[in-house]
Amino acid sequence: MDLALLLDKTILILILFGVTLFIAMYSTYAERKVAAFLQDRIGPDRAGPFGILQPLADGVKMFMKEEIIPNTADKWLFIIGPGIAMCTALMTSAVIPWGKNITIGGHEIVLQVADINIGILYVFGVVSLGVYGIMIGGWASNNKFSLLGAIRASSQMISYELAMGMALIAILMSTGSLSIRDIVENQHGWHWNVLYQPLSCLIFIVCAFAECNRTPFDLPECESELVGGYHTEYSSMKLGFYLFAEYTNMFISSAIISSLYFGGYNFPGMDAFSGNTLAIIGTAVFFAKIFFFIFFFMWIRWTLPRFRYDQLMRLGWQVLIPLAIFNILATGTWMTFKGQLGF
Amino acid sequence: MQLTNRSKVVSNKQMTLAEKMYLPAILGGMWITIRHFFRKGATVRYPEVKREVSTVYRGKHVLKRDEQGRENCTACGLCAVACPAEAITMDAAERKKGEEHLYREEKYAAKYEINMLRCIFCGLCEEACPKQAIYLTPEFPAANYDRSNFIFGKDKLVEPIDKRIDVSLRKKVHTS
Ligand code: SF4
Numbered sequence A: 001m002d003l004a005l006l007l008d009k010t011i012l013i014l015i016l017f018g019v020t021l022f023i024a025m026y027s028t029y030a031e032r033k034v035a036a037f038l039q040d041r042i043g044p045d046r047a048g049p050f051g052i053l054q055p056l057a058d059g060v061k062m063f064m065k066e067e068i069i070p071n072t073a074d075k076w077l078f079i080i081g082p083g084i085a086m087c088t089a090l091m092t093s094a095v096i097p098w099g100k101n102i103t104i105g106g107h108e109i110v111l112q113v114a115d116i117n118i119g120i121l122y123v124f125g126v127v128s129l130g131v132y133g134i135m136i137g138g139w140a141s142n143n144k145f146s147l148l149g150a151i152r153a154s155s156q157m158i159s160y161e162l163a164m165g166m167a168l169i170a171i172l173m174s175t176g177s178l179s180i181r182d183i184v185e186n187q188h189g190w191h192w193n194v195l196y197q198p199l200s201c202l203i204f205i206v207c208a209f210a211e212c213n214r215t216p217f218d219l220p221e222c223e224s225e226l227v228g229g230y231h232t233e234y235s236s237m238k239l240g241f242y243l244f245a246e247y248t249n250m251f252i253s254s255a256i257i258s259s260l261y262f263g264g265y266n267f268p269g270m271d272a273f274s275g276n277t278l279a280i281i282g283t284a285v286f287f288a289k290i291f292f293f294i295f296f297f298m299w300i301r302w303t304l305p306r307f308r309y310d311q312l313m314r315l316g317w318q319v320l321i322p323l324a325i326f327n328i329l330a331t332g333t334w335m336t337f338k339g340q341l342g343f
Numbered sequence B: 001m002q003l004t005n006r007s008k009v010v011s012n013k014q015m016t017l018a019e020k021m022y023l024p025a026i027l028g029g030m031w032i033t034i035r036h037f038f039r040k041g042a043t044v045r046y047p048e049v050k051r052e053v054s055t056v057y058r059g060k061h062v063l064k065r066d067e068q069g070r071e072n073c074t075a076c077g078l079c080a081v082a083c084p085a086e087a088i089t090m091d092a093a094e095r096k097k098g099e100e101h102l103y104r105e106e107k108y109a110a111k112y113e114i115n116m117l118r119c120i121f122c123g124l125c126e127e128a129c130p131k132q133a134i135y136l137t138p139e140f141p142a143a144n145y146d147r148s149n150f151i152f153g154k155d156k157l158v159e160p161i162d163k164r165i166d167v168s169l170r171k172k173v174h175t176s
């Protein structure tokens, strides 16, 4: 490994880290603004013009709050919990291709931290680790509400991961690769996967909502039943970490949805550009898609009420998984016969 | 037995397949919320913008003076008795010689306090007053960080002699 590559990657990782945190921070602001607009209000507007300094004020508030660790809690696990949640939330971004390669003075920079050939599996692996943050936090709090929230979180995540994986298999079949870069490259121009695999896309998005614990699947932290769910006992910046991890997850899932189904950095009419221009426009388009999906997450949250627990499980096991399997079958049949029927 | 004509029959009917798909309902809901997104908010940005209130709005009180600038209140305590929130307290004092230009009656309120956090702005004090000394005005008691600052004394309540407050509309409310 030469030094230039090492430098490239380090800088990219730092930028990504900053951008992710920045977007997660401003997602909290966006969430409140979107909620306000959807409810005919105007949202936070006191800190700075249009309230754009609100996240900073929130951050300062979080840091200044008194830190309370319950006497009966398992102290170490209680502290590790939010850390795991945050770590796993940040790790996923490593395999997402943020744009085409940029060339600066003959030196090619790859806008992806690691193009591993099992990118999708890596994402799934890290996402399933994410449940540990919630589970450990909820369990270590030694509080019934937290425990219930943690149990719900784990069962919900495990159930929906299955359907999510199944939905993806159809994409893998048509692309023939597990690398996210390959999948994105495959959707050149407007040949986005959502047009070829709408069912798979729908299942994936629904599961992504469940994985992120967003409404209508926010049962792990439903305020009306479980006080705060798994983070009932948390205060100060530990609570901040959990909330932050949720927004980071939202950002990353939006990125993954956009790259798997909505063409990533591809856009119609991209052949008119080339080189660095194309790369930069591509990245901008990619981020536009990501922001749309973040908005979509919020839009859904302020539209739909929460599912009941049995409805959640029924939807996952009896509807989404069979549908996903059906989708795999249909894709397989199509791929087998399309050559023979002369398409 | 039917008690009201608003009762609804609960139906436990199974959802049809279309309803079970959830999607049409979800899209319908999203359509409704996105329309609200572009609507003008109902928020009034207080304190920069004050919401318009009626001319006979019951807000902060004023202790009136008469035409010669003398305080009307005679510290009879009827307002305090009438007050359902027990927000009013006062200390009475006797008018000394030479104070006739300050107080209209022989007895006056040396101290007169209304706790604005207790007050419910019902206006019963002004109805009880036999001397037409206290009225409610359309002004809001300003927000504050300290609860003790909400106990308004005579300094805040008595109307300034050079800036008289017109309460004729409130007076009309009681005579009509
Ligand atoms: S307005 Fe009503 S509550 Fe307020 S001081 Fe007068 S009588 Fe009491």
Ligand code: SF4
Residues within 6 Å of the ligand: B072, B073, B074, B075, B076, B077, B078, B079, B080, B090, B128, B129, B130, B131, B132, B133, B134
């Ligand atoms: S305000 Fe009126 S009712 Fe109250 S003490 Fe003075 S004169 Fe009496």
